[in-house]
Amino acid sequence: MLSLRMQKNGGTMAETMTDSTGGSDEPTTGGGTRVLPFEFRGEGKEYFKIWIVNILLTILTLGIYSAWAKVRNNRYFYSNLYLDGESFRYLADPITILKSRIIAVVFFGVFVVASELFPVVGIVLAILLLAVTPYLVVRSLAFSNRMSAYRNIQFRFNASYGEAAMALLVWPILGALTAGILYPYAMLKSSQFIVRNSRYGSSAFDFDAKTWNYGLVFLIFLGLIIATLVVFSVVSFASSTAGVIVGALGYVLAGVYLTVMLTNVYFNSTSLQAHRLAANLELPGYLRVFVVNAILTVLTLGLYLPFAKVRLAKYRADHTQFIAAGSLEEFAAAEKEQVSALGEELGEVFDFDVGAI
Amino acid sequence: MIAGAYSDGQSSKTEPATLHRQGEWVEIRDSNNKTLRRVALSLVNITSRLGNTPRSVILGAASGSAPVAQFETDDNDAIDRLFAGSGVASTLLHRLESHIGLIASACVFTVAFVFWLVVWGVPHGATVLAYSLPDELVSRVGDHTLEVLDATYLEPSELDAGEQPRIHGVLAPHVLPGPVTLHFRKWVPNALALPDGSIVLTDELIELADHDEELIAIAYHELGHVEHRHLLRRSLQGSVIAIFLFLLTGDVTNSDLLVTAPAVLVDLAYSREFETEADRYALRAMTQSGIDPIHFRNIMQKLEDWYTDQDEDGDAMPAIFQYLSTHPQTEERIAVIEAHIE
Numbered sequence: 001m002l003s004l005r006m007q008k009n010g011g012t013m014a015e016t017m018t019d020s021t022g023g024s025d026e027p028t029t030g031g032g033t034r035v036l037p038f039e040f041r042g043e044g045k046e047y048f049k050i051w052i053v054n055i056l057l058t059i060l061t062l063g064i065y066s067a068w069a070k071v072r073n074n075r076y077f078y079s080n081l082y083l084d085g086e087s088f089r090y091l092a093d094p095i096t097i098l099k100s101r102i103i104a105v106v107f108f109g110v111f112v113v114a115s116e117l118f119p120v121v122g123i124v125l126a127i128l129l130l131a132v133t134p135y136l137v138v139r140s141l142a143f144s145n146r147m148s149a150y151r152n153i154q155f156r157f158n159a160s161y162g163e164a165a166m167a168l169l170v171w172p173i174l175g176a177l178t179a180g181i182l183y184p185y186a187m188l189k190s191s192q193f194i195v196r197n198s199r200y201g202s203s204a205f206d207f208d209a210k211t212w213n214y215g216l217v218f219l220i221f222l223g224l225i226i227a228t229l230v231v232f233s234v235v236s237f238a239s240s241t242a243g244v245i246v247g248a249l250g251y252v253l254a255g256v257y258l259t260v261m262l263t264n265v266y267f268n269s270t271s272l273q274a275h276r277l278a279a280n281l282e283l284p285g286y287l288r289v290f291v292v293n294a295i296l297t298v299l300t301l302g303l304y305l306p307f308a309k310v311r312l313a314k315y316r317a318d319h320t321q322f323i324a325a326g327s328l329e330e331f332a333a334a335e336k337e338q339v340s341a342l343g344e345e346l347g348e349v350f351d352f353d354v355g356a357i
Numbered sequence: 358m359i360a361g362a363y364s365d366g367q368s369s370k371t372e373p374a375t376l377h378r379q380g381e382w383v384e385i386r387d388s389n390n391k392t393l394r395r396v397a398l399s400l401v402n403i404t405s406r407l408g409n410t411p412r413s414v415i416l417g418a419a420s421g422s423a424p425v426a427q428f429e430t431d432d433n434d435a436i437d438r439l440f441a442g443s444g445v446a447s448t449l450l451h452r453l454e455s456h457i458g459l460i461a462s463a464c465v466f467t468v469a470f471v472f473w474l475v476v477w478g479v480p481h482g483a484t485v486l487a488y489s490l491p492d493e494l495v496s497r498v499g500d501h502t503l504e505v506l507d508a509t510y511l512e513p514s515e516l517d518a519g520e521q522p523r524i525h526g527v528l529a530p531h532v533l534p535g536p537v538t539l540h541f542r543k544w545v546p547n548a549l550a551l552p553d554g555s556i557v558l559t560d561e562l563i564e565l566a567d568h569d570e571e572l573i574a575i576a577y578h579e580l581g582h583v584e585h586r587h588l589l590r591r592s593l594q595g596s597v598i599a600i601f602l603f604l605l606t607g608d609v610t611n612s613d614l615l616v617t618a619p620a621v622l623v624d625l626a627y628s629r630e631f632e633t634e635a636d637r638y639a640l641r642a643m644t645q646s647g648i649d650p651i652h653f654r655n656i657m658q659k660l661e662d663w664y665t666d667q668d669e670d671g672d673a674m675p676a677i678f679q680y681l682s683t684h685p686q687t688e689e690r691i692a693v694i695e696a697h698i699e
Binding site for chain 2: 046049050053055056058066080086089116151201301303328330332333
């Protein structure tokens, strides 16, 4: 299943502000709307120091510090993402994350050992896991949304198991079974499910993409893959090395295309009351960021990774906007709720990795 | 007095405000100097300093999700000064993260540690663990492999009726004490050892061999895998690497490929080491049984030729691909055998 991301580095709902005092040099679209760009103010140099100390302490504490590391990493990306002069906040408490991680690692260990020794148990567990996935995804999204705030108002996510099962299991499976024909529709259902069940405070988001938005992207993606295969076969006749290089590049290109288009569709279809989101990521620009990141990360044995994350976050923020139909000060907080971190941590261990982009 | 913004948590409205501290009390005043909130210091929570990000002063107990008023400011230094010594504003981690000497050491340490872990720590730990587990447990690992292979790649053998018992007779004295199970299949020239000690041979491999000793050499190589518990060790090593990566980067988002690729490359490197270990085992076993190691070399060369011929342009694998391979380059393996012969 395509993994999408929401509310993680680069933020979905954070924006940048062109001009915090408002006024005539703000681009407007008429009728009192303001286009507020997102802005990511983090710096690779600054983040690198946080990141490397996180790794050092995680190693020295045999992994215990990883919960604090996660909180600091997320806080860095949230708090450096600005919209209309305000930044986002990541609220999670490291102790909660630690408890959940311990449980999650134990689960993972049991799962691996059981599958190796008792293949039948392994299969049963895998099926159980599949059935439990919608529940875990919902818990995971609920937790990570609640741990996100803007202007001191928390986000929310609430969905029923049934709805989650349809959007996250049934439709994708149907998509796969129909040799991909229903897949764009399945992607639409997933995104709808996530966005429409998300709230900022007590205000719900809405999602108005059409199947064709996904269908077109999907078709072009398939086209790119097929073109890559064709070129790969042709070039391989001459030289298999060149063939593989061409194949790898084509694969990267197709993957980046998919990410860019899906991100744009996702944001452009999302609205919050009268306000809207917009995104205009571009293939060449994103490709450049991605390729430079990959090359430099490999050359530096991974030490470039934090710089890479910051560059990517900057690119995405630079190409995402919030189109405000009025003041952003009129949202009300949602009611009290209590959600455990367990869902999110289990979700991470089993790579549920849901969100948008 | 510190300048910032105040929000009450009930709505998304924020207003410019100033923060004042009077002993054990914290007070927030609006731009007209009117008091918005007054909270005891013991109920105030200040987020730890993180780079240049805004600092939040949370005014009241932050329970699960009840709206809580907060004051936010960009002036981290002022917050640190104002609350120094009160135990409320934590800067320990920030100081570690700003200490250049520590940063530099952390870089060196991390690279060295990861290198040590991958090259020595994980394989060594896995070996110790694998050998300390009871035999019965070890033989269960991967014991469904044959079923899976039968369902996917393998087809029933088409050897002549008499061949199977003959080969069984040839191999039996050389392999594990006790009855050995041989499975014959049709696929590509290849042989596998299953953890319970049984061996799978393919028709194509048998066809390729001109001498029974070549089959014995292959059998010994496969037994090397069993003897050294390679399947289990590879599983353990892979799992540890996976957990290590999860702990370090559990929240990595868009660089997924950059994180999983190294894990795959490491696994392949481990695999090549196991193959080398199995080769060494085979050479020792052949010498002990008085079988000429040249047969091992010969069958290996024939396998290499067979697989190379399958490649349309007949290229030997370009050098770079050796890092993507589960086995060491055949030339290397043959060189090792020839060195052993001398």
